[in-house]
Amino acid sequence: MKVAEPTVERLVQYCRLLEQLHEEGRRVVSSQEIGEMLGLKASQVRKDLSYFGEIGKRGVGYHVDRLFDHIQGILAPPHHWSIGLVGAGRLGEALLGYKAFKSNKFSVEAVFDVDPEKVGSTVSGIPCFHSDSLPKILMEKNIEVLILTIPASSAQSVVDLAAKAGTLKGILSFAPTTLVAPDGVLIYGVDISVELEKLLFYLKHCEV
Amino acid sequence: MKVAEPTVERLVQYCRLLEQLHEEGRRVVSSQEIGEMLGLKASQVRKDLSYFGEIGKRGVGYHVDRLFDHIQGILAPPHHWSIGLVGAGRLGEALLGYKAFKSNKFSVEAVFDVDPEKVGSTVSGIPCFHSDSLPKILMEKNIEVLILTIPASSAQSVVDLAAKAGTLKGILSFAPTTLVAPDGVLIYGVDISVELEKLLFYLKHCEV
DNA sequence: TTATGTGAACCATTTCACAGCC
């Protein structure tokens, strides 16, 4: 089944909201309420949630815990992912310490950098290897996902090198550049500076 | 004139690419080439670029420098923006040191935190104030844009407090939560953990 | 009566196809 990107994004948001509602002891919610809390139309919420079968009760709403489990099941990965983080700079360290990054779906198994000070030691408790050894370590640790927190200039070469391992399936890049994905590798880019530019552009033009 | 969000995002990308091409000494590019380098269809590139008037030369292509200036003009803000950064944690510091964040379009004028160690001193050379003084400092320094690098739990209260200053126009939030925007304030959220979840979801389902 | 689930209508964005200019 194919599911649109905006839908996946909202599913994650529903999940977070439901977790919160669960803690507050809420038992049921309506699409209307979810919409208000997340800034979405109720019809949008219903369409998203009905995408994977009838889960709500007509005339009542959605059972919080049941819906949560349901969405978790949809988002849940087929297995635990091993992740590698390339670039032990401040952004990299920030991510490693980031609370929302703790999950039982994945774990960061290796850090890569070129700084001799860092290579051989640990960063936030995770062993740090030289970037040159990417293919070797990726295979050894069966790492399928990389997070890139490196400058734009070295991003593409890291992608090409890492692809040699053959285990690589996905990349989340924070490098402010467009990367070319090798066959069979899915690349997602989060470009912080682009987001700020977009915000400033709309502040200029739209003057909400 | 209204311009779609995906278009703005691509305009920023064109800009970055053109800068690079300029450094390489390139004089002209075709929509075809731009598309290949950025992973877009040539027709998409042409549509985006023709949005603000005829800028290319038929049978030739786009003059690199001329196109760069043209897009810069579109993206350029009406004035220099003063920005405040709330949350002097690792992510906040990472952003302050982030190269792609240096720009003549804006500058970070104040940092806010609740840690007594930081308040009163400077962070990356920028004075740090207590978060409680947000409205006061925002007015004093005429800050219109805030970047939030704080936990989800305190994000909404910071937004509400900052809105009291009346100068606030836009927010770029890294807090993993949905924020409610006060009237007249544009909120952009970058949710790093959601991006990773999306990537893992597509790795599970699409198996490209 | 209330709130979901969903086909149909609507709107936005992308892609096509070709006319127009260099």
Next chain:
DNA sequence: GGCTGTGAAATGGTTCACATAA
């Protein structure tokens, strides 16, 4: 001949409106 600019067609996503079930 080559490449842009652009109306028209196609695609993708959101919203509506109402049948349906609790």
